[in-house]
Amino acid sequence: METIIKIKDLKKVYRMGQEKVYALNGINLEIKKGEICCLYGTSGSGKTTLLNMVAGLEKPTKGSILVKNIPVEKLNEVQLAKFRQKYVGFIFQSYNLLPNLTALENVCLPLIFKGYPKKVREKEAVKMLKAVGLGDRLNHKPNQMSGGQQQRVSIARAFVEKPEIILADEPTGNLDTKTTIEIMELIAGMAEKYGQTVLLVSHDSEALPYADRIVHIRDGVIENIEEKEKYKLKECANK
Amino acid sequence: MKIFDIIRMALRNLFRSKVRTVLTVLGIVIGTTAIIIMLSLGIAINVSYREQMSRMGSLNVINVHPNYENINTGKRGRNDVWVEPTISQEELDKIKQIPNVEAVTPFYQTSVKMEIGKYLGYVTIVGIEPDAMEALEYKAAEGRLLNPDDKLQIVFGSNMKDQFYNPKEMRRGLVFYGYGGPGEEKDINFLEDRINMTFDMSYGERYPGSQTGKKPKLYKVEGVGILEEGNWETAYQAYMNIHELVKLDQEYKQQQANPDQKIRRRKTEEVGFQQAKVKVNEIKNVLDVQEQIRAIGLNAWSMAESLESANKTQAVMQGVLGGIGAISLLVAAIGIANTMIMAIYERTKEIGIMKVIGARIKDIRRLFLYEASMIGFIGGVIGIAFSFGVSYFLNTVGVRFLGGMGMGMGMTDTKLSIIPVWLALSGMIFSALIGLISGFFPARKATKLSALSAIHTE
Incomplete structure (x- = not known):
């Protein structure tokens, strides 16, 4: 199976006065193409920091991250913007939709940045919103929708460009159990359909069944990696 | 994006x-x-x-005058009488040589009296080179400008009617000199009426002044054009071929002189001029030409300079x-x-x-x-x-x-x-x-x- 993300000896040190705080202390991890990988841990374990570094939102103190063989930590702002536009889709805990845009416009946004013509991008966005079950909510603004619906819009937005990697930062953190299951089904289903790799950060046990691998993180180090049956199946299938 | x-x-x-x-x-x-x-x-x-x-006046015309400041070194005539400085033909020829000069004409200005029908008028008449009229942007509203072979033909300024008066009415005290009563349209047609011109200022008056010498001649002149309105400088003048005007004026002066004083009749080239005008091809060259005219030793003044x-x-x-x-x-x-x-x-x-x-x-x-x-x-x-x-x-x-x-x-x-x-x-x-x-x-x-x-x- 092809490795899409390769993390090597990653360290992140914060200075709190005289004291050094290790948010990440030597992480080594390889993520395969098409895998759904869950970074699992309590808050403060460093899992979100790790995710941010994969997206290039934070710079590591030491170590390297290769995404599709691109050294993310060495990219400048302009290159990072291009990199994210090309390879990465984001799903956040707090949805992060633009409040003054409708659902349709929010989903269109990544395509606008890519310079797609209006007709094409609206067609794609409508298709995506229908796929997440919001075909009747196209022209609603975020504040006219429930949390679950907003998260669906955000998923549609992340998937609309068909990026190879989806980064999801506690996507179900603000949702109830029933909605959590719906959202996780949606993410897993879509990723499978388009063969995308999902890196999921969660401290929510409801999300775990959807992951192929669970990486337990505590105090900035990987405690253990739990490989599920389906991960092994996927590995075999790819071989 | x-x-x-x-x-x-x-x-x-x-x-x-x-x-x-x-x-x-x-x-x-x-x-x-x-x-x-x-x-x-x-x-x-x-x-x-x-x-x-x-x-x-026009922006690319330079007015040239003799250098009045030069009084001490100025010419002195016979009997040590100071003679008013004038522009000589020689100086005009020099001006013609300056690059960018399009036309040069001297002005010979004198006063005459004219008679049109029942009206009389004191007229400032200006002798000009007929060729230069067009270059100096004189424009005829009626009739035409002067031609080189014109002699007793005259072009009138736009407001010339104001200079004429009816002597009978004036005697009755109805009009002030030069101006008709309000609303009264003077019955004058410069282009068609017969016009008499004389250097005798007392012509037509009831009590003519004492005349030395012979009675001045009366010339029959012909109006050929009227200038456009809107130019204060030309409105109250009449224009005539400079060579003819100089000739007539010299004749008059000779006639009026004491018989024992021998005055030689001078040609146009020999008389001095009080004023000359120079037309420059483009406005931007005006100041330059003006400098060169000053270098010749004349006074030069232009609209362009004051505008500057x-x-x-x-x-x-x-x-x-x-x-x-x-x-x-x-x-x-x-x-x-x-x-x-x-x-x-x-x-x-x-x-x-x-x-x-x-x-x-x-x-x-x-x-x-x-x-x-x-x-x-x-x-x-x-x-x-x-x-x-x-x-x-x-x-x-x-x-x-x-x-x-x-x-x-x-x-x-x-x-x-x-x-x-x-x-x-x-x-x-x-x-x-x-x-x-x-x-x-x-x-x-x-x-x-x-x-x-x-x-x-x-």
Whole structure:
């Protein structure tokens, strides 16, 4: 199976006065193409920091991250913007939709940045919103929708460009159990359909069944990696 | 990101905070209006000055006079009588040699009396080279200008009728010299009536002055043209072939002289002239030619030169007026910068989200620059529309007001404020540019925001 993300000896040190705080202390991890990988841990374990570094939102103190063989930590702002536009889709805990845009416009946004013509991008966005079950909510603004619906819009937005990697930062953190299951089904289903790799950060046990691998993180180090049956199946299938 | 999408997004953002946008735009409107109105006042003054100047004569004509300052070294005639300095033919030939000179003519000016029907008139008659008339921009409203073979043909100035009077009416005390009664149209047709001309100033008077010598001749002359109105310099003069006029005048002088004083009749080339005019091909060469004429030792004066110095004063005035307007535009520009910085604080999270979902740095920068320059542009457009309104108001109500105070006498068509197209267009471009410049720093700030911390801002 092809490795899409390769993390090597990653360290992140914060200075709190005289004291050094290790948010990440030597992480080594390889993520395969098409895998759904869950970074699992309590808050403060460093899992979100790790995710941010994969997206290039934070710079590591030491170590390297290769995404599709691109050294993310060495990219400048302009290159990072291009990199994210090309390879990465984001799903956040707090949805992060633009409040003054409708659902349709929010989903269109990544395509606008890519310079797609209006007709094409609206067609794609409508298709995506229908796929997440919001075909009747196209022209609603975020504040006219429930949390679950907003998260669906955000998923549609992340998937609309068909990026190879989806980064999801506690996507179900603000949702109830029933909605959590719906959202996780949606993410897993879509990723499978388009063969995308999902890196999921969660401290929510409801999300775990959807992951192929669970990486337990505590105090900035990987405690253990739990490989599920389906991960092994996927590995075999790819071989 | 496509330009069209950026514009749409920028407009949408502006529309979101309507009140703030309107207030910022208002600042620019006031700034633009101030600067445009101030400049338009200066331009109007300039234009009316130019009009006034052009009524006094053409801009690329130089008036040449003898050098009166040169009295001590001046020519002294017989019996040590000081002779008025004049321009010699030799000097005129030198002027002709100066590059860019198109035409030169001396002027030979004298007074005659004319009789047309029942009217008499004292006429200033000017001898001119017929060839030069056209070059010097004399224009005939009726008839024609002089031809080189004209002799007793005369071209009249536009207001020459004013110089004629009816001696009978004057004796009855009905008219003042030179002016007819109000509304009375004098029955004079210069082009068709018979005209008599004489150097005898007492001709036609009841009590003619004592005449030494013989009675002066009476010449039958023919009016061939009337000059266009609107030039004060030429309105009250009549024009004639200089060679003929010199000949007649010399004849008269010889006739009037004491028999024992032998006066030789001089030809045109030998007499001196009180004045000459030089036509220069282009206005920009006028000052140069003028310098060279002065080098010959003559006095030279031109409209262009006085216009030049007037232009300098007016440039200073324009600068001061424009500066006052510029201050208010500067304040408005600071307003734009302030609005944009506020917008960035408000939209920090939004900027972060856009960065994370794939907006390029240049997209973010352009978005803010467009918003800022749109404020400037919209303000500029409204400001210009507003300026035209203010300008119209000044030109109607304002002019009447000044007229009422007695300042605008006889200038009913004078404009207080003129906004040329270039001013309107550059006002628009300038205000958009001001917006762009004031948006530059905020836009830079927006691009420098860290996506991560921006997203976590609430």
